[in-house]
Amino acid sequence: MNRLRGNIVAIDHNSHMSLVDVAVGVEVFSATLLETPETAAYLRVGNAVTLLFKETEVVLAKNLSGLISLRNRFSVTVISIERGAILSAVTLDYGGESLVSVITTRGVDRLQLATGDKVEALVKANEVVLSHEP
Amino acid sequence: MICASIDKCLHGADGEFRLGAELEVAEGEFVALYGPSGVGKTTLLRCLAGLEQPERGLITVNGESWLDTAQGINLAPQLRRVGYMFQDYALFPNMTVRGNLEFALRPDANKKRVSELLDLMELGALQQRKPETLSGGQKQRVALARALASEPRMLLLDEPLSALDAEIRVRLQDEILRLQKHFGITAIIVSHDVGEVYKLAQRVMVMEAGTIVRQGTPTAVFCGGQTSGKFAFTGHILEIEAMDVLFSLTVLVGSQIVRVVASRDEVQQLQQGDRVMLVSKAFNPMVLKLAD
Amino acid sequence: MSHELGPLLLTFRLASVTTVILFCIGVPFAWWLANTRIRCKPAIEAMVSMPLVLPPSVLGFYLLLAFSPEHWFGQWLDRVAGLRLAFSFEGLVVASIIFSFPFLVHPVQAAFQSLPRSLHDAARVLGKSRWQIFFHVLLPNIKPALLSGTVLAFAHTVGEFGVVLMIGGNLPGQTRVASIAIYDEVESLNYAAANFYAGVLFVLSFLILLLVYVVNRRVPNGHG
Numbered sequence: 001m002n003r004l005r006g007n008i009v010a011i012d013h014n015s016h017m018s019l020v021d022v023a024v025g026v027e028v029f030s031a032t033l034l035e036t037p038e039t040a041a042y043l044r045v046g047n048a049v050t051l052l053f054k055e056t057e058v059v060l061a062k063n064l065s066g067l068i069s070l071r072n073r074f075s076v077t078v079i080s081i082e083r084g085a086i087l088s089a090v091t092l093d094y095g096g097e098s099l100v101s102v103i104t105t106r107g108v109d110r111l112q113l114a115t116g117d118k119v120e121a122l123v124k125a126n127e128v129v130l131s132h133e134p
Numbered sequence: 135m136i137c138a139s140i141d142k143c144l145h146g147a148d149g150e151f152r153l154g155a156e157l158e159v160a161e162g163e164f165v166a167l168y169g170p171s172g173v174g175k176t177t178l179l180r181c182l183a184g185l186e187q188p189e190r191g192l193i194t195v196n197g198e199s200w201l202d203t204a205q206g207i208n209l210a211p212q213l214r215r216v217g218y219m220f221q222d223y224a225l226f227p228n229m230t231v232r233g234n235l236e237f238a239l240r241p242d243a244n245k246k247r248v249s250e251l252l253d254l255m256e257l258g259a260l261q262q263r264k265p266e267t268l269s270g271g272q273k274q275r276v277a278l279a280r281a282l283a284s285e286p287r288m289l290l291l292d293e294p295l296s297a298l299d300a301e302i303r304v305r306l307q308d309e310i311l312r313l314q315k316h317f318g319i320t321a322i323i324v325s326h327d328v329g330e331v332y333k334l335a336q337r338v339m340v341m342e343a344g345t346i347v348r349q350g351t352p353t354a355v356f357c358g359g360q361t362s363g364k365f366a367f368t369g370h371i372l373e374i375e376a377m378d379v380l381f382s383l384t385v386l387v388g389s390q391i392v393r394v395v396a397s398r399d400e401v402q403q404l405q406q407g408d409r410v411m412l413v414s415k416a417f418n419p420m421v422l423k424l425a426d
Numbered sequence: 427m428s429h430e431l432g433p434l435l436l437t438f439r440l441a442s443v444t445t446v447i448l449f450c451i452g453v454p455f456a457w458w459l460a461n462t463r464i465r466c467k468p469a470i471e472a473m474v475s476m477p478l479v480l481p482p483s484v485l486g487f488y489l490l491l492a493f494s495p496e497h498w499f500g501q502w503l504d505r506v507a508g509l510r511l512a513f514s515f516e517g518l519v520v521a522s523i524i525f526s527f528p529f530l531v532h533p534v535q536a537a538f539q540s541l542p543r544s545l546h547d548a549a550r551v552l553g554k555s556r557w558q559i560f561f562h563v564l565l566p567n568i569k570p571a572l573l574s575g576t577v578l579a580f581a582h583t584v585g586e587f588g589v590v591l592m593i594g595g596n597l598p599g600q601t602r603v604a605s606i607a608i609y610d611e612v613e614s615l616n617y618a619a620a621n622f623y624a625g626v627l628f629v630l631s632f633l634i635l636l637l638v639y640v641v642n643r644r645v646p647n648g649h650g
Contacts, residue, residue, distance in 0.1 A: 001400055034416040055397045056380070084378030089397075100397065102379060126417040185547050211550040218551045224544035228566035237562065238552045284552050 002099045004051045011043055018043060022051055025095055030071040031128035042132035050131045057127040058101035061120045062111050074121040078113055092121055135160055136195050140181050142188035144344060146172050153177055153344040164314055164321045166335035174344045175324040179290050183218050184211035217281030219294040223273040225265035231276050232261040238283040251279045271302035291323040300389045307333050328356055328368050329388060365414040371406055430619060432599060433607035434626055440603055441583040444522040448579050452530040460538035477525045486592025489521050518594045518601055522583045529582050530575040537571030570642045577638045581631055
């Protein structure tokens with residue numbers, strides 16, 4: 001599981017759902033939740049939260065251009081690659097934090113990933129869980 | 135409002151320990167006492183019913199003193215008017231279903247109450263049967279009806295469903311909840327089933343070694359802080375298998391076996407038999423209608 | 427023929443009176459014994475079981491001593507209640523109650539102990555008094571044990587010999603019960619009469635026990 005600590009900077013919500021913006025350092029990431037500030041007390045601007053997302057939900061892209069709907073983009077550097085027969089785990093450095101992406105080994109080959117490469121890591125907002133320790 | 139403070143010496147499997155619990159339950163509230171066996175949950179419930187006496191304690195119910203060891207007050211269980219459901223049902227074998235309910239009536243009660251309860255719980259067809267001819271689920275429904283027949287001021291449920299299989303347990307949970315709402319009665323259930331606590335209780339008190347260590351809504355207590363995942367289940371790990379750079383976990387959730395994929399850092403701190411919570415976003419699951 | 431039926435009628439009168447009194451004393455006593463936590467419980471249980479192991483003559487001997495007009499207990503009974511128990515029907519009843527006590531108390535106590543505690547607890551929270559619980563919940567659920575205990579006590583009294591001989595002697599119409607009569611007739615080589623008493627006792631005992639087994643098979647075990 002990937003974890004990034006941040007603070008809530010904005011909350012958009014309707015009666016059942018919220019789109020929560022969380023600042024991690026200088027960048028802002030989003031999570032869509034089936035909660036609202038009424039149902040979850042921790043949803044307050046300024047609260048510290050941890051973004052959780054699964055390794056298998058992290059998409060990697062090289063030389064990404066054009067428009068994309070994904071809100072969560074991380075500019076990262078490849079630290080290491082552990083190759084498996086079908087899947088590979090790619091460890092990434094994001095401003096000192098380590099993230100892991102598990103993609104197919106074919107994908108690693110197609111992107112010709114190597115240690116030290118600068119790539120983009122992408123996560124859909126609805127794959128991000130917010131955790132709050134009171 | 136029930137206020138209780140109980141201090142009693144208990145003899146557990148690992149020697150003596152103190153049951154030292156304080157609890158407050160509001161009128162009409164449904165509260166669960168949750169924890170592993172042998173931590174004093176049942177004893178606490180029995181003290182509330184008057185079936186056991188603590189060395190020191192104080193119980194007041196709506197201002198009326200049931201127990202005050204300092205003043206030498208200890209109201210007999212006969213006078214407390216509680217409805218109690220036992221794990222072994224405790225139906226009187228010599229009486230029919232109807233007989234059990236009639237025996238429970240208060241001396242001044244209207245006999246019609248028995249028929250109303252039999253109708254309400256759809257036990258009419260079984261009313262002339264003896265308990266030994268009933269299934270476990272039927273017995274416990276009779277026990278619930280009997281507890282309510284005595285017009286109790288609170289309902290104490292001592293792991294009433296633990297001897298039943300999963301499907302019947304779920305149906306009886308619905309039944310208990312329905313009747314608790316119908317009569318607006320305060321209820322306290324002892325349970326070690328997270329699902330049951332979630333379903334029935336508005337508030338859960340977690341007991342460990344004789345004391346209440348945590349309490350709150352089931353979500354707040356069981357989700358350890360707050361996590362925004364909506365799709366969450368607790369279960370036990372049956373097996374951990376490596377596959378490529380990931381791991382496959384086989385987890386028993388209730389009576390279902392599920393398999394999930396976990397990364398190395400998730401697996402590192404886990405071993406077979408550990409209790410885990412599986413959390414997913416509410417967006418992920420696809421919903422397929424099943425044929426009847 | 428009437429003089430021949432006398433000992434048999436006396437035997438059944440003795441057994442009936444003994445069993446009725448024993449039931450009234452023994453069942454509450456068994457309940458108390460099943461629930462008590464007093465320290466000397468093992469000693470009490472041992473006392474109750476003594477008649478199972480003692481030769482009847484030992485008990486009969488001590489009872490005879492106690493009942494005799496020379497003994498303070500016998501004098502006290504005579505003075506207070508006008509009872510002379512030695513060589514009387516009343517004495518036989520008292521001795522038989524003591525002697526058959528374990529035969530009733532043991533099965534009934536065991537049955538009380540095997541009833542789930544929750545039955546008692548359930549009745550208590552339903553507001554029922556001790557006596558309501560005893561008569562409506564506990565007793566009806568130990569029927570098989572009550573029946574076996576009663577019948578065993580009855581049958582045992584019918585068959586008692588040594589203790590009766592010691593404290594009752596052989597007074598026709600008073601203490602000459604069937605088992606004594608058999609011994610007496612054999613002594614006087616009157617085998618036909620002995621055979622008559624023995625045969626009746628044999629057949630009746632068998633029928634009584636048969637009844638117990640048949641009924642206990644039909645009455646489902648209350649707490650199964």
